[in-house]
Amino acid sequence: QKEVEQDPGPLSVPEGAIVSLNCTYSNSAFQYFMWYRQYSRKGPELLMYTYSSGNKEDGRFTAQVDKSSKYISLFIRDSQPSDSATYLCAMKTSGSRLTFGEGTQLTVNP
Amino acid sequence: KAGVTQTPRYLIKTRGQQVTLSCSPISGHRSVSWYQQTPGQGLQFLFEYFSETQRNKGNFPGRFSGRQFSNSRSEMNVSTLELGDSALYLCASSFSGSRANVLTFGAGSRLTVL
Numbered sequence: 001q002k003e004v005e006q007d008p009g010p011l012s013v014p015e016g017a018i019v020s021l022n023c024t025y026s027n028s029a030f031q032y033f034m035w036y037r038q039y040s041r042k043g044p045e046l047l048m049y050t051y052s053s054g055n056k057e058d059g060r061f062t063a064q065v066d067k068s069s070k071y072i073s074l075f076i077r078d079s080q081p082s083d084s085a086t087y088l089c090a091m092k093t094s095g096s097r098l099t100f101g102e103g104t105q106l107t108v109n110p
Numbered sequence: 111k112a113g114v115t116q117t118p119r120y121l122i123k124t125r126g127q128q129v130t131l132s133c134s135p136i137s138g139h140r141s142v143s144w145y146q147q148t149p150g151q152g153l154q155f156l157f158e159y160f161s162e163t164q165r166n167k168g169n170f171p172g173r174f175s176g177r178q179f180s181n182s183r184s185e186m187n188v189s190t191l192e193l194g195d196s197a198l199y200l201c202a203s204s205f206s207g208s209r210a211n212v213l214t215f216g217a218g219s220r221l222t223v224l
Contacts, residue, residue, distance in 0.1 A: 034212070043114070043200055043215035044153075088153065096143050096204050096213055097166050100153040 006101025114216035135203030
């Protein structure tokens with residue numbers, strides 16, 4: 001069983017929809033949680049970074065962490081075609097070694 | 111501020127050959143990590159270097175090696191290439207690699223092994 005599980009999709013939504021992306025994990029030692037966005041032929045870029053349980057908002061993006069359930073989510077409000085990409089959850093205990101989910105491929109249709 | 115630069119961006123090799131990939135981190139960043147990305151396995155950690163020392167290593171065979179130079183630039187080498195080594199190899203840098211530091215990734219080097 002993988003340490004981090006993420007539904008690979010693909011997920012297709014109309015422009016303006018609210019998108020919900022989720023990951024579950026099994027290692028209770030994970031302390032830091034991230035969401036990366038990866039466009040085709042590019043490297044992952046950091047979207048959100050959280051340490052504790054709760055919500056963190058940045059513009060149209062909201063990250064949620066529930067350590068008790070070992071579950072993290074990313075919500076995208078008013079989704080745009082430019083949001084079409086692969087979204088990767090990532091987490092770590094300490095240092096810089098990240099454990100990634102498989103990634104969810106999202107398409108936002110105009 | 112320049113980002114993480116990886117060279118070459120694309121390369122094709124044949125089985126049994128070896129390959130060297132290069133990574134120039136963001137100026138001031140001293141930690142460099144390498145990841146392998148494949149459709150089946152996703153992103154997997156290869157190794158991390160800090161101040162020219164390997165600080166952490168993932169579960170890859172000894173054919174995968176790396177090093178870091180005094181200017182923080184890093185190289186990774188894969189010897190005796192196998193078809194399964196075809197992947198996107200990503201380099202990421204951070205200031206110190208400590209738990210609070212975030213990683214910034216380069217665009218990757220896409221290796222195809224024929």
